[in-house]
Amino acid sequence: MDVAVRTVNLRKTYLSRGSRRVAVTGLSMAVPLGGVHGFLGPNGSGKTTTIRMLLGLVRADSGTAEVFGQAVPGRLPHVIDRVGAIVESPKFFPAFTARQNLVLLAGAIGSPRHRVDEVLEATHLGDRGRDRYAGFSLGMKQRLAIAATLLKDPDLLIFDEPTNGLDPAGIREVRDTMRSLGAQGKTVLVSSHILAEVEQVADTVSIIGHGTLLAEGTVSDILGGSGVAQVRVRVASPDRAQQVLRDEGFTPTRDGEHLVVAAEDPSSVTRALAGHGLFVSELVPVRPDLESAFLALTADQGLGGEADQVAGGHVGGGAA
Numbered sequence: 546m547d548v549a550v551r552t553v554n555l556r557k558t559y560l561s562r563g564s565r566r567v568a569v570t571g572l573s574m575a576v577p578l579g580g581v582h583g584f585l586g587p588n589g590s591g592k593t594t595t596i597r598m599l600l601g602l603v604r605a606d607s608g609t610a611e612v613f614g615q616a617v618p619g620r621l622p623h624v625i626d627r628v629g630a631i632v633e634s635p636k637f638f639p640a641f642t643a644r645q646n647l648v649l650l651a652g653a654i655g656s657p658r659h660r661v662d663e664v665l666e667a668t669h670l671g672d673r674g675r676d677r678y679a680g681f682s683l684g685m686k687q688r689l690a691i692a693a694t695l696l697k698d699p700d701l702l703i704f705d706e707p708t709n710g711l712d713p714a715g716i717r718e719v720r721d722t723m724r725s726l727g728a729q730g731k732t733v734l735v736s737s738h739i740l741a742e743v744e745q746v747a748d749t750v751s752i753i754g755h756g757t758l759l760a761e762g763t764v765s766d767i768l769g770g771s772g773v774a775q776v777r778v779r780v781a782s783p784d785r786a787q788q789v790l791r792d793e794g795f796t797p798t799r800d801g802e803h804l805v806v807a808a809e810d811p812s813s814v815t816r817a818l819a820g821h822g823l824f825v826s827e828l829v830p831v832r833p834d835l836e837s838a839f840l841a842l843t844a845d846q847g848l849g850g851e852a853d854q855v856a857g858g859h860v861g862g863g864a865a
Protein backbone atom coordinates (compact mmCIF):
# COMPACT_ATOMS: atom_id res chain seq x y z
CA MET A 546 0.00 0.00 0.00
CA ASP A 547 1.29 3.45 -0.92
CA VAL A 548 1.17 5.65 2.13
CA ALA A 549 1.10 9.40 2.57
CA VAL A 550 1.87 9.27 6.29
CA ARG A 551 3.40 6.59 8.44
CA THR A 552 4.30 6.58 12.11
CA VAL A 553 6.18 3.84 13.90
CA ASN A 554 6.20 3.57 17.68
CA LEU A 555 5.70 7.26 18.10
CA ARG A 556 5.78 8.45 21.69
CA LYS A 557 5.32 11.85 23.27
CA THR A 558 5.08 12.80 26.92
CA TYR A 559 4.51 16.22 28.42
CA LEU A 560 5.74 17.45 31.74
CA SER A 561 2.68 18.58 33.60
CA ARG A 562 2.49 19.66 37.25
CA GLY A 563 5.69 17.84 38.08
CA SER A 564 4.76 14.51 36.49
CA ARG A 565 5.12 13.19 32.96
CA ARG A 566 1.88 12.83 31.10
CA VAL A 567 1.79 10.35 28.23
CA ALA A 568 0.03 11.87 25.23
CA VAL A 569 1.05 9.36 22.55
CA THR A 570 2.58 5.97 23.17
CA GLY A 571 3.83 3.41 20.67
CA LEU A 572 1.60 4.81 17.97
CA SER A 573 2.11 3.04 14.64
CA MET A 574 -0.30 4.04 11.94
CA ALA A 575 -0.44 4.40 8.18
CA VAL A 576 -2.49 6.79 6.09
CA PRO A 577 -2.99 5.49 2.55
CA LEU A 578 -2.25 7.73 -0.40
CA GLY A 579 -5.40 9.42 -1.75
CA GLY A 580 -8.83 9.65 -0.18
CA VAL A 581 -10.10 10.71 3.21
CA HIS A 582 -8.58 9.09 6.30
CA GLY A 583 -10.37 9.59 9.60
CA PHE A 584 -8.16 9.88 12.66
CA LEU A 585 -10.53 9.04 15.46
CA GLY A 586 -10.32 8.99 19.20
CA PRO A 587 -11.93 10.45 22.30
CA ASN A 588 -10.89 13.82 23.70
CA GLY A 589 -7.38 13.68 25.04
CA SER A 590 -6.44 10.50 23.16
CA GLY A 591 -3.47 12.13 21.44
CA LYS A 592 -4.77 13.16 18.02
CA THR A 593 -3.63 16.77 18.13
CA THR A 594 -0.26 15.80 19.58
CA THR A 595 0.25 13.30 16.75
CA ILE A 596 -0.70 15.87 14.13
CA ARG A 597 1.61 18.42 15.72
CA MET A 598 4.46 15.89 15.57
CA LEU A 599 3.76 15.27 11.87
CA LEU A 600 3.97 18.99 11.22
CA GLY A 601 7.14 19.48 13.21
CA LEU A 602 5.33 21.61 15.80
CA VAL A 603 6.31 19.34 18.68
CA ARG A 604 9.15 16.86 18.85
CA ALA A 605 8.50 13.18 19.56
CA ASP A 606 10.31 11.57 22.52
CA SER A 607 10.94 8.49 20.39
CA GLY A 608 9.68 6.60 17.36
CA THR A 609 9.57 7.77 13.77
CA ALA A 610 7.17 9.56 11.49
CA GLU A 611 7.29 10.12 7.78
CA VAL A 612 5.32 12.16 5.29
CA PHE A 613 5.55 11.07 1.65
CA GLY A 614 8.49 8.88 2.58
CA GLN A 615 10.47 11.71 4.18
CA ALA A 616 11.31 11.45 7.87
CA VAL A 617 9.83 14.30 9.87
CA PRO A 618 10.73 16.66 11.35
CA GLY A 619 14.25 16.28 9.88
CA ARG A 620 13.24 16.26 6.22
CA LEU A 621 10.03 18.22 6.60
CA PRO A 622 11.37 21.11 4.49
CA HIS A 623 11.48 18.67 1.55
CA VAL A 624 7.76 17.93 1.75
CA ILE A 625 6.19 20.91 3.50
CA ASP A 626 5.10 22.44 0.19
CA ARG A 627 3.00 19.34 -0.40
CA VAL A 628 1.21 19.66 2.95
CA GLY A 629 -1.61 21.98 3.99
CA ALA A 630 -2.95 21.91 7.53
CA ILE A 631 -5.45 23.51 9.84
CA VAL A 632 -4.43 22.77 13.40
CA GLU A 633 -5.75 25.88 15.12
CA SER A 634 -8.28 28.42 13.91
CA PRO A 635 -6.40 30.48 11.36
CA LYS A 636 -6.43 34.24 11.69
CA PHE A 637 -8.09 36.29 8.98
CA PHE A 638 -8.72 40.02 8.87
CA PRO A 639 -12.39 40.52 9.77
CA ALA A 640 -12.74 43.75 7.80
CA PHE A 641 -11.30 42.22 4.62
CA THR A 642 -13.34 40.20 2.17
CA ALA A 643 -12.66 36.49 1.82
CA ARG A 644 -10.91 37.22 -1.46
CA GLN A 645 -8.73 39.99 -0.04
CA ASN A 646 -7.67 37.69 2.79
CA LEU A 647 -6.71 34.98 0.34
CA VAL A 648 -4.91 37.38 -2.01
CA LEU A 649 -2.86 38.58 0.93
CA LEU A 650 -2.01 35.03 1.94
CA ALA A 651 -1.24 33.95 -1.62
CA GLY A 652 1.23 36.83 -1.87
CA ALA A 653 2.84 35.85 1.40
CA ILE A 654 3.39 32.23 0.42
CA GLY A 655 4.15 32.90 -3.24
CA SER A 656 1.06 31.25 -4.73
CA PRO A 657 -0.14 32.54 -8.11
CA ARG A 658 -3.09 34.95 -7.96
CA HIS A 659 -5.33 32.69 -10.07
CA ARG A 660 -5.24 30.11 -7.26
CA VAL A 661 -7.41 32.45 -5.18
CA ASP A 662 -10.40 32.03 -7.47
CA GLU A 663 -9.72 28.32 -7.88
CA VAL A 664 -9.69 27.66 -4.12
CA LEU A 665 -12.80 29.81 -3.58
CA GLU A 666 -14.55 27.65 -6.16
CA ALA A 667 -13.17 24.42 -4.69
CA THR A 668 -14.65 25.31 -1.30
CA HIS A 669 -17.93 26.58 -2.81
CA LEU A 670 -17.24 30.13 -1.72
CA GLY A 671 -17.04 31.47 -5.27
CA ASP A 672 -20.07 33.71 -4.85
CA ARG A 673 -19.06 34.91 -1.36
CA GLY A 674 -15.54 35.99 -2.19
CA ARG A 675 -16.48 39.69 -2.09
CA ASP A 676 -18.19 39.44 1.31
CA ARG A 677 -16.41 40.54 4.43
CA TYR A 678 -14.99 37.79 6.61
CA ALA A 679 -16.68 39.34 9.67
CA GLY A 680 -20.08 38.45 8.25
CA PHE A 681 -19.25 34.81 7.52
CA SER A 682 -20.97 31.95 9.31
CA LEU A 683 -18.72 29.52 11.22
CA GLY A 684 -19.07 26.98 8.41
CA MET A 685 -17.99 29.55 5.83
CA LYS A 686 -15.07 30.62 8.02
CA GLN A 687 -13.96 27.02 8.23
CA ARG A 688 -14.27 26.59 4.47
CA LEU A 689 -12.20 29.73 4.00
CA ALA A 690 -9.58 28.17 6.28
CA ILE A 691 -9.62 25.11 4.03
CA ALA A 692 -9.41 27.38 0.97
CA ALA A 693 -6.30 28.98 2.47
CA THR A 694 -4.63 25.58 2.91
CA LEU A 695 -5.37 24.79 -0.74
CA LEU A 696 -3.59 27.86 -2.10
CA LYS A 697 -0.33 26.02 -2.63
CA ASP A 698 -2.19 23.02 -4.08
CA PRO A 699 -0.96 20.50 -1.51
CA ASP A 700 -1.20 16.73 -1.93
CA LEU A 701 -1.83 16.10 1.78
CA LEU A 702 -4.35 18.03 3.84
CA ILE A 703 -4.39 17.69 7.59
CA PHE A 704 -7.45 18.98 9.40
CA ASP A 705 -7.68 18.78 13.17
CA GLU A 706 -11.34 18.62 14.24
CA PRO A 707 -12.47 20.84 11.36
CA THR A 708 -16.16 20.59 12.23
CA ASN A 709 -15.79 21.61 15.88
CA GLY A 710 -18.44 24.14 16.81
CA LEU A 711 -20.26 23.97 13.47
CA ASP A 712 -23.99 23.48 13.08
CA PRO A 713 -25.30 20.59 10.95
CA ALA A 714 -25.28 22.72 7.79
CA GLY A 715 -21.69 23.81 8.44
CA ILE A 716 -20.67 20.22 9.15
CA ARG A 717 -22.16 19.13 5.86
CA GLU A 718 -20.37 21.91 3.95
CA VAL A 719 -17.00 20.97 5.40
CA ARG A 720 -17.69 17.27 4.89
CA ASP A 721 -18.61 17.81 1.24
CA THR A 722 -15.43 19.80 0.74
CA MET A 723 -13.30 17.02 2.26
CA ARG A 724 -15.08 14.40 0.19
CA SER A 725 -14.45 16.24 -3.06
CA LEU A 726 -10.78 16.77 -2.17
CA GLY A 727 -10.42 13.04 -1.49
CA ALA A 728 -12.17 12.25 -4.77
CA GLN A 729 -9.65 14.47 -6.60
CA GLY A 730 -6.88 12.20 -5.36
CA LYS A 731 -5.67 14.37 -2.48
CA THR A 732 -4.98 12.69 0.83
CA VAL A 733 -7.12 14.20 3.58
CA LEU A 734 -6.19 13.29 7.15
CA VAL A 735 -9.01 14.48 9.37
CA SER A 736 -9.17 14.06 13.12
CA SER A 737 -12.40 13.91 15.05
CA HIS A 738 -13.88 12.64 18.26
CA ILE A 739 -17.32 12.66 16.66
CA LEU A 740 -17.21 9.41 14.82
CA ALA A 741 -20.51 9.66 13.01
CA GLU A 742 -19.23 12.77 11.24
CA VAL A 743 -16.17 11.05 9.87
CA GLU A 744 -17.87 7.77 9.08
CA GLN A 745 -19.79 9.42 6.27
CA VAL A 746 -16.76 10.81 4.55
CA ALA A 747 -13.76 8.61 5.39
CA ASP A 748 -12.51 5.84 3.13
CA THR A 749 -10.20 4.54 5.85
CA VAL A 750 -9.76 5.25 9.55
CA SER A 751 -7.30 4.89 12.39
CA ILE A 752 -8.90 4.67 15.82
CA ILE A 753 -6.78 5.61 18.81
CA GLY A 754 -7.33 5.56 22.54
CA HIS A 755 -4.87 6.79 25.15
CA GLY A 756 -2.31 7.54 22.49
CA THR A 757 -2.16 4.09 20.96
CA LEU A 758 -3.71 2.52 17.88
CA LEU A 759 -6.78 0.38 18.52
CA ALA A 760 -7.85 -0.37 14.97
CA GLU A 761 -7.09 0.68 11.43
CA GLY A 762 -8.56 -0.08 8.05
CA THR A 763 -11.47 0.68 5.80
CA VAL A 764 -14.66 1.77 7.51
CA SER A 765 -16.34 -1.47 6.41
CA ASP A 766 -13.43 -3.59 7.74
CA ILE A 767 -13.83 -1.98 11.12
CA LEU A 768 -17.58 -2.26 11.12
CA GLY A 769 -17.28 -5.89 10.00
CA GLY A 770 -15.08 -6.64 12.97
CA SER A 771 -17.45 -4.99 15.39
CA GLY A 772 -19.75 -7.93 15.90
CA VAL A 773 -22.75 -9.67 14.47
CA ALA A 774 -25.49 -7.83 12.62
CA GLN A 775 -28.62 -7.10 14.59
CA VAL A 776 -32.28 -6.77 13.72
CA ARG A 777 -34.94 -4.80 15.47
CA VAL A 778 -38.34 -6.46 15.37
CA ARG A 779 -41.82 -5.49 16.43
CA VAL A 780 -44.36 -8.11 17.47
CA ALA A 781 -47.74 -7.88 19.18
CA SER A 782 -46.52 -9.69 22.34
CA PRO A 783 -42.93 -8.66 22.95
CA ASP A 784 -42.71 -10.43 26.34
CA ARG A 785 -43.71 -13.76 24.85
CA ALA A 786 -41.56 -13.18 21.80
CA GLN A 787 -38.57 -12.47 24.00
CA GLN A 788 -39.08 -15.77 25.83
CA VAL A 789 -39.56 -17.69 22.58
CA LEU A 790 -36.38 -16.25 21.12
CA ARG A 791 -34.44 -17.07 24.29
CA ASP A 792 -35.73 -20.65 24.13
CA GLU A 793 -34.53 -20.78 20.51
CA GLY A 794 -31.02 -19.75 21.55
CA PHE A 795 -31.10 -16.03 20.70
CA THR A 796 -30.24 -13.28 23.17
CA PRO A 797 -32.92 -10.66 22.55
CA THR A 798 -33.02 -7.37 24.40
CA ARG A 799 -36.14 -5.35 24.93
CA ASP A 800 -36.34 -1.82 23.58
CA GLY A 801 -39.83 -0.48 24.31
CA GLU A 802 -42.24 -2.37 22.08
CA HIS A 803 -39.34 -3.72 20.04
CA LEU A 804 -36.83 -6.50 20.49
CA VAL A 805 -33.26 -6.22 19.31
CA VAL A 806 -31.72 -9.53 18.32
CA ALA A 807 -28.28 -10.43 17.05
CA ALA A 808 -28.70 -12.61 13.98
CA GLU A 809 -26.65 -13.07 10.81
CA ASP A 810 -29.78 -14.07 8.95
CA PRO A 811 -32.94 -12.06 9.81
CA SER A 812 -35.16 -14.84 8.49
CA SER A 813 -34.00 -17.09 11.34
CA VAL A 814 -35.70 -14.65 13.74
CA THR A 815 -38.96 -14.38 11.81
CA ARG A 816 -39.04 -18.16 11.37
CA ALA A 817 -38.53 -18.81 15.08
CA LEU A 818 -41.29 -16.38 16.03
CA ALA A 819 -43.73 -17.53 13.35
CA GLY A 820 -43.20 -21.10 14.54
CA HIS A 821 -44.86 -20.01 17.78
CA GLY A 822 -47.66 -18.06 16.15
CA LEU A 823 -45.92 -14.71 16.65
CA PHE A 824 -45.86 -12.61 13.52
CA VAL A 825 -43.41 -9.82 12.95
CA SER A 826 -45.06 -6.52 11.96
CA GLU A 827 -41.79 -4.67 11.48
CA LEU A 828 -38.17 -5.75 10.98
CA VAL A 829 -35.32 -3.30 10.59
CA PRO A 830 -31.67 -4.31 10.27
CA VAL A 831 -29.60 -2.40 12.82
CA ARG A 832 -26.66 -1.12 10.87
CA PRO A 833 -23.48 -1.27 12.91
CA ASP A 834 -21.93 2.18 12.99
CA LEU A 835 -18.49 3.42 13.73
CA GLU A 836 -19.63 4.87 17.02
CA SER A 837 -20.61 1.43 18.35
CA ALA A 838 -17.46 -0.16 16.93
CA PHE A 839 -15.42 2.55 18.57
CA LEU A 840 -17.17 2.19 21.91
CA ALA A 841 -16.69 -1.57 21.77
CA LEU A 842 -12.99 -1.14 21.01
CA THR A 843 -12.38 1.38 23.76
CA ALA A 844 -14.43 -0.67 26.23
CA ASP A 845 -12.33 -3.76 25.36
CA GLN A 846 -9.22 -1.80 26.15
CA GLY A 847 -10.65 -0.33 29.31
CA LEU A 848 -10.35 3.06 27.66
CA GLY A 849 -12.92 5.74 27.89
CA GLY A 850 -12.49 9.41 27.33
CA GLU A 851 -9.75 11.59 28.65
CA ALA A 852 -8.03 10.14 31.69
CA ASP A 853 -4.87 10.83 33.51
CA GLN A 854 -1.97 8.91 32.14
CA VAL A 855 1.32 8.94 33.90
CA ALA A 856 4.46 7.85 32.13
CA GLY A 857 5.38 4.33 33.09
CA GLY A 858 1.80 3.54 34.08
CA HIS A 859 -0.68 1.49 32.11
CA VAL A 860 -1.48 3.17 28.85
CA GLY A 861 -3.62 0.69 27.02
CA GLY A 862 -3.05 -2.30 24.77
CA GLY A 863 -1.18 -2.74 21.52
CA ALA A 864 -2.20 -2.06 17.98
CA ALA A 865 -4.95 -4.06 16.34
Ligand SMILES: Nc1ncnc2c1ncn2[C@@H]1O[C@H](COP(=O)(O)OP(=O)(O)OP(=O)(O)O)[C@@H](O)[C@H]1O
Nearest residue numbers: 559561566568587588589590591592593594595738
Ligand atom coordinates in the same frame (compact mmCIF):
# COMPACT_ATOMS: atom_id res chain seq x y z
N1 LIG B 1 1.18 21.18 25.84
C1 LIG B 1 0.74 20.20 26.65
N2 LIG B 1 1.19 20.12 27.93
C2 LIG B 1 0.78 19.13 28.76
N3 LIG B 1 -0.09 18.16 28.41
C3 LIG B 1 -0.59 18.20 27.16
C4 LIG B 1 -0.19 19.21 26.22
N4 LIG B 1 -0.86 18.98 25.05
C5 LIG B 1 -1.60 17.88 25.25
N5 LIG B 1 -1.45 17.41 26.51
C6 LIG B 1 -2.09 16.20 27.08
O1 LIG B 1 -1.81 15.12 26.21
C7 LIG B 1 -2.97 14.28 26.07
C8 LIG B 1 -3.34 14.18 24.61
O2 LIG B 1 -3.82 15.46 24.18
P1 LIG B 1 -4.20 15.79 22.67
O3 LIG B 1 -4.60 17.22 22.62
O4 LIG B 1 -3.11 15.34 21.78
O5 LIG B 1 -5.46 14.84 22.44
P2 LIG B 1 -6.63 14.94 21.40
O6 LIG B 1 -7.00 13.55 21.07
O7 LIG B 1 -6.27 15.86 20.28
O8 LIG B 1 -7.78 15.59 22.26
P3 LIG B 1 -8.88 16.67 21.86
O9 LIG B 1 -9.84 15.96 20.97
O10 LIG B 1 -9.48 17.01 23.19
O11 LIG B 1 -8.17 17.83 21.24
C9 LIG B 1 -4.03 14.90 26.96
O12 LIG B 1 -4.01 14.22 28.20
C10 LIG B 1 -3.60 16.34 27.10
O13 LIG B 1 -4.06 16.88 28.33
